[in-house]
Amino acid sequence: MTTLVPPDGGYGWVIVMAYALNSVAMIPIIQGSGLVFKDLFPLLNINATQSSTIISTNMAFGMILGLINGPLLRNFGYRKVAIVGSLLYSIGIILTTFSTTFTLIMITYGLIASVGLTLSGSAFSLALNTYFTTKRGRATGWAITIMGLGSIFMPPVTTFLLNYYGSQGTLLIFGSYSLHAIIGALMLHPIKWHMKKQSDVEDQDKQMIIENIEKEQSIDTPKEVSEDEDIFHDAPLMEEQQKHRRLTVSSINHDVEGVSIYGFETPLSLQLSETARSL
Numbered sequence: 001m002t003t004l005v006p007p008d009g010g011y012g013w014v015i016v017m018a019y020a021l022n023s024v025a026m027i028p029i030i031q032g033s034g035l036v037f038k039d040l041f042p043l044l045n046i047n048a049t050q051s052s053t054i055i056s057t058n059m060a061f062g063m064i065l066g067l068i069n070g071p072l073l074r075n076f077g078y079r080k081v082a083i084v085g086s087l088l089y090s091i092g093i094i095l096t097t098f099s100t101t102f103t104l105i106m107i108t109y110g111l112i113a114s115v116g117l118t119l120s121g122s123a124f125s126l127a128l129n130t131y132f133t134t135k136r137g138r139a140t141g142w143a144i145t146i147m148g149l150g151s152i153f154m155p156p157v158t159t160f161l162l163n164y165y166g167s168q169g170t171l172l173i174f175g176s177y178s179l180h181a182i183i184g185a186l187m188l189h190p191i192k193w194h195m196k197k198q199s200d201v202e203d204q205d206k207q208m209i210i211e212n213i214e215k216e217q218s219i220d221t222p223k224e225v226s227e228d229e230d231i232f233h234d235a236p237l238m239e240e241q242q243k244h245r246r247l248t249v250s251s252i253n254h255d256v257e258g259v260s261i262y263g264f265e266t267p268l269s270l271q272l273s274e275t276a277r278s279l
Helices: 010-045 046-096 102-131 137-177 178-184 200-233 235-250 267-278
Strands: 003-004 194-197
Touching: 010 046, 010 102, 010 137, 010 178, 046 102, 046 137, 046 178, 102 137, 102 178
Parallel strands: none
Antiparallel strands: 003 194
């Protein structure tokens, strides 16, 4: 009889690459948007308070809607949720290019893009945890390491794009670049496609090893019992020795030492006079 278990490798490493591709295509854009908005917002008459509100809403709104991630993932699976999240994120960034007011940017960048980023991130994290068991830490480390490389290269790339295409052109390129996250989402195969068969014979072998160890321990226990029995048989002899020791100690005249058990020192001359009187 066989049971199905996660691959803990195999196609799971493709999931790691998909996770990294999604992260590189989405998260660095959020970091590079600050450079774009620095030049774009003054042209749209958006002050510093409004710009801070837009960026804060983008970070917070997706976290607030994180409560619905669990039911969505449970009902639709991580692949569908990742595809929808990637599409929402790309649509939000592209629509931000054509937004000219504070309200429109709040809707496109602050709400739509934020929801897409949160849904996609939750789906990819669930897929990674599903495919790996014992190697989960190593897989997560590789995915996050590759994601960090994208964050390093995005600022100089953003500066280069701003010099040639301006703020709106750079945002439009960001939106098209973020569509690569959909490729990563399509790579998220359901876990049932790659489940690995594990025979119950392995479990039986483990059980036999445990039984053999218990048998070896049960063989060693009589020796311990025999030692206890020897100690039990030697008990009368030990008791006789202790009795002889008590008699020997009690025969000693402690008054010769001249010190009372109560801590008072008794003169030796008084002890000798009392001894002569008793004679």
